[in-house]
Amino acid sequence: xxxxxxxxxxxxxxxxxxxxxxxxxxxxxxxxxxxxxxxxxxxxxxxxxxxxxxxxxxxxxxxxxxxxxxxxxxxxxxxxxxxxxxxxxxxxxxxxxxxxxxxxxxxxxxxxxxxxxxxxxxxxxxxxxxxxxxxxxxxxxxxxxxxxxxxxxxxxxxxxxxxxxxxxxxxxxxxxxxxxxxxxxxxxxxxxxxxxxxxxxxxxxxxxxxxxxxxxxxxxx
Amino acid sequence: xxxxxxxxxxxxxxxxxxxxxxxxxxxxxxxxxxxxxxxxxxxxxxxxxxxxxxxxxxxxxxxxxxxxxxxxxxxxxxxxxxxxxxxxxxxxxxxxxxxxxxxxxxxxxxxxxxxxxxxxxxxxxxxxxxxxxxxxxxxxxxxxxxxxxxxxxxxxxxxxxxxxxxxxx
Numbered sequence: 001x002x003x004x005x006x007x008x009x010x011x012x013x014x015x016x017x018x019x020x021x022x023x024x025x026x027x028x029x030x031x032x033x034x035x036x037x038x039x040x041x042x043x044x045x046x047x048x049x050x051x052x053x054x055x056x057x058x059x060x061x062x063x064x065x066x067x068x069x070x071x072x073x074x075x076x077x078x079x080x081x082x083x084x085x086x087x088x089x090x091x092x093x094x095x096x097x098x099x100x101x102x103x104x105x106x107x108x109x110x111x112x113x114x115x116x117x118x119x120x121x122x123x124x125x126x127x128x129x130x131x132x133x134x135x136x137x138x139x140x141x142x143x144x145x146x147x148x149x150x151x152x153x154x155x156x157x158x159x160x161x162x163x164x165x166x167x168x169x170x171x172x173x174x175x176x177x178x179x180x181x182x183x184x185x186x187x188x189x190x191x192x193x194x195x196x197x198x199x200x201x202x203x204x205x206x207x208x209x210x211x212x213x214x215x216x217x218x219x220x221x
Numbered sequence: 222x223x224x225x226x227x228x229x230x231x232x233x234x235x236x237x238x239x240x241x242x243x244x245x246x247x248x249x250x251x252x253x254x255x256x257x258x259x260x261x262x263x264x265x266x267x268x269x270x271x272x273x274x275x276x277x278x279x280x281x282x283x284x285x286x287x288x289x290x291x292x293x294x295x296x297x298x299x300x301x302x303x304x305x306x307x308x309x310x311x312x313x314x315x316x317x318x319x320x321x322x323x324x325x326x327x328x329x330x331x332x333x334x335x336x337x338x339x340x341x342x343x344x345x346x347x348x349x350x351x352x353x354x355x356x357x358x359x360x361x362x363x364x365x366x367x368x369x370x371x372x373x374x375x376x377x378x379x380x381x382x383x384x385x386x387x388x389x390x
Contacts, residue, residue, distance in 0.1 A: 021245070028233070029234075038274040040274045099361060163364070219265065219296065221275070
């Protein structure tokens with residue numbers, strides 16, 4: 001036996017074997033008989049999408065409409081549609097199994113829509129106190145908090161990575177972003193960046209921190 | 222796998238019989254503990270049942286199973302440290318009853334060296350060299366690039382060589 005074969009054997013032997021393999025299957029068999037029907041990943045995605053749409057529309061209907069934020073009516077609606085498209089895709093695809101590339105592409109999408117929003121601002125500054133800005137951030141968080149909680153809860157059903165939670169939270173925050181897009185009268189870049197975009201990043205950081213403390217129900221990727 | 226996803230218990234039994242022993246061996250190498258390997262094998266297959274809706278039909282089963290086992294071991298490792306080899310290098314009883322040609326001294330050294338590797342490097346080496354997964358398959362399952370996995374494995378091999386000086390060929 002060559003030294004290499006000896007070493008290979010040693011590593012393989014470190015693996016060992018269980019005395020009763022069949023006993024190790026008992027819990028899985030019980031789980032299978034309790035839940036014979038598999039739940040497809042996109043079912044949860046549709047649930048998140050439904051909640052995001054309901055929260056976004058409810059918030060949009062409750063507040064007063066303002067046009068001062070926007071450069072033109074065309075950019076106002078084009079960017080509103082871009083937020084909706086991002087919300088629809090991200091709400092479902094954050095859960096998609098497989099490569100993280102698609103999720104990072106959605107992250108780029110979030111940045112692109114945010115920058116497009118800032119690029120199409122009117123520059124109109126209604127003045128007002130710092131607290132007026134804080135109210136925008138609070139409104140966005142209020143709209144997003146239930147969908148973010150749902151995203152965190154659903155992420156415990158698999159071995160969620162940071163990218164899953166980041167995109168799931170961005171999708172949840174986009175409902176609030178749509179509402180603010182149509183209702184906030186402030187057209188300055190600093191206001192939108194700090195009080196409309198930054199809350200989404202803060203919510204994502206919170207979601208990642210909360211999820212890290214939660215024991216997952218399953219370790220599937 | 223398709224039949225198992227649709228709830229066929231006999232298909233699950235076939236999957237378990239085929240893959241559980243190798244998954245368990247991998248977990249024992251990864252954790253260095255026989256008891257932890259048993260627990261994690263159970264957790265892995267419960268996860269397989271709970272999360273089978275996330276299996277991409279047509280994909281390979283083996284890399285998916287190893288990814289689940291690795292995730293379960295990482296989580297358990299974060300929550301509690303596994304038992305480690307004592308200074309005297311005592312191996313579990315069942316291993317001491319093995320065939321006479323086994324080199325227990327070498328096995329003890331290997332076990333101790335594997336335990337000293339950083340978790341990520343240990344996973345890359347075990348999955349690639351001893352479980353036969355390609356770097357691309359490992360990368361896909363752990364959410365890294367193929368080159369990042371290769372770097373981890375390369376660094377792990379270097380450290381393993383250093384730890385097993387005089388034994389490593």
